Amino acid sequence: MNDLAFIDDLKTALPRLDAERAGEVLFGAPHLSMFDVLGDSEMQLSRTFAMLLDPRGAHGQGPLFLNAFLRRLGLRERKRSEACTVRTEHTTAYGRIDILLEMPDATVVIENKPWSGLGHRQLERYAEFLATIRGKGTRLVFLSQWDVEDGGEALGHYVHMPFVGSEHSFAECLEGAIPAVKAYRAEVLVRDVVDHLERRFGGRTRSMDPLQGEIRSRLDDDPSAARIVTAIVADQNHVRDWMTDRLGQAIIEALPQGYEILEQKRNLTRRRIDRSAFRLSEFGWEMYSCLMFRNPRWPANCSIGFSPDATGRRSVVVGINAPQASKGAPCDARDEIDGLLVAAEIDVKTVEHWPAWDYAEPRDWDGQQLANFFHKTDCAPLTNTRFAEMLEYLQSLASILDAKYDPPAPKEVAPHA
Template sequence: MNKLVISQAKKHKGVIVQDQIKTMLDDVAFKIGTLRKANELFSDRLAPNFNIFDYLRTDEMGLSRCIASLLNPTGTHGQGSLFLEDFLNRIDKDPLVNKLDNHWTGTATDGCQVSLEKQANGQRRIDIYFRFKNGEIIGIENKPWAWDQENQLKDYAEFIKKEANGKKWLLIYLSNNDPSNSEYSIDKKHRELLEESGSFIWLDYDGLIEWLEFCSQKSKALVVRIFIEELAKFIRMEINGELDMSEELEVKNIILKSDESIQSAFRISNAIKAAKEELLMKFRDDLKGKLNANGFELVWDDSMSKGWKSYAGFGVKLNTEQNLYLRFEFNSAGLHDLYWGIARKNDSIKKDAETWNKINLEMSNQFGSAGKTEWWPWWSWIDKHQEFGLEFRHWDKNEMPWIAINKNELAEKITNLAIDVHDALKENQNLLTNGVIE
């Protein structure tokens, strides 16, 4: 076979593959569009966007209260120790705990005392705290959004160990953030020693959802089952940033429709990362141009271009002299959980309490009250800002940030926000040059 024939055959194959991919993408677009239209037409009967947790306390403490209530064997759910016993069984399935003889399955659950915000070591408070009647203790540090504080997990572990007084104990880190990224909270060597002894495990929210699904299936009370389903839905959407379940089902069915669809889906999946990288370079260049036109300077992390590790981000210097700058940062790897605020530019800039308080006040007056840490005088989740919805918080699982980049809209949004921050701090620009330099 000569080279011309081979070349034509490859070209023909390439056209077929392109046609298959286009057909599948058109199919997905049609089905999702139809589903969304149906949801709109029948919203009075289906209420697809209604969630009871939109009207309840949904901060870290509110979520902890829901989890603790279900785990409490004397809770108002009326299912006794069913939920707690399954939770203990799941702990034993953790690879590090499973290889040990000291398991939690079979622990006496009657008489178990459940506490919220258990005070530990001065100002520290453990989110969920269990003391079993035989003296065993489990503490759960629930971290759906916020950062760990300095030595937080270390202090919790020491407190629980002391309270257990020789009895079995465990600290559960409930978070989507790998604890290996929490050296600030507990050093690697200490954490690994605790893991090896079965006194520390990491549970992410996917694992929690699996437990909630069990609880929903086994609950004999309809009202409890509905509550658990809504809680799982809230965690999927607000913490994990997942797609609408019905849309995900439609896409899955299209992918599994034929061998060609599966092949096309994998080709698309393999190209997604490269497409995102190219869009990020476009975003960087667009944003740099718009910021420079306003007298600002872009700060771009290398990890934003590739790798996308936890705490990857970018920032805006409102003036060249500043030690504190406007920053946008992802809490988890893969461009997940975007937050923003005023941050120190490096660890040589130490916290100055007076400066931190003044910045927090000025920013809160303009953008609403928010958090404050050693690194950030003021920070907030991006979706708390009126110009950015929840879809801009989870770039790993939502198409909207990428469409906004492709349309040059996101660079415009960020630039406008930088202008708003500049104006909010106009009378106090000196605050950004403060901070103790070591």
């Protein structure tokens, strides 16, 4: 079979494979995850982890998950009757603690950092907090896929626990406890948490699609299949750029023609991009760089757009970019924009640079995650509900700014005859 015949043969098999996929979705719901509904923000993950570590949590398994966690920290396991208080977002004089475990003879501080870096002296401050606790065993846990290069005074006084990829990871901790889980619903929940961590931080994909299975089954027996697949992998950057540009086209078509397009580098230098020549794949993708769309009538340093919150197209955020006065390239109208969002009664997340932001859909625009997204949507991004909702979110933010800074001219009233 020649190369083109292999492609034609796969096309012929698509109806059968689509029927198999429909059956798997109907009877197995392989893509169902609570995180697709609730999200996986830092706070949402902290609440989920805290619930599992709480012996009184809704999982009903007592100290099962807590003890699996404590064993990795070298602390004594707890009996079901022993007290353990679990708090989230606990405020102290040393900073707000993501998860705090308090037991009669031990205190554990967990700093959960799935997406962002540490604040100023954050681990050092929590180490100082634990130093005020006398007569107890204490542990400071840095829960993050990436360790810090320099923990300052806290170096040697904290335990780095990655989410995945190690026998000491948090996912491994939970997965090791699953055989002892008695409740079916609790087991499903924990498996969902472990699977989500493996996909988000370890690169694991969801259950294999029938089309993917068909290709894999032919690789060993059909030389043309191997040639096709290896050619695609060798040209993966071009394929990724093609997918990225499809997203970019959908984005600019959702915005008014008169908007400027700008790329802002991490060092705050900017370049204007002609709309007719716009290709999203050519965006620089530096951490904290920003792709901006703006009405020229909006205040200076105010735009809507996208920014990768990590190096290399990862954790892309979308919203209004209008930095506060204390940040580089500040927007003098930031307070006014905050007021507009409050008046519009839009439920938004806000930080120093972004008066309104959320994670983009898909969240990661690297090759594998983007390919999974396009595969699920049959290469038609607008059929994905969450992608369409992201565009609507962007349009609604633009409409709020336009209504204030570029309102339509009042209609002329014809004089009475």
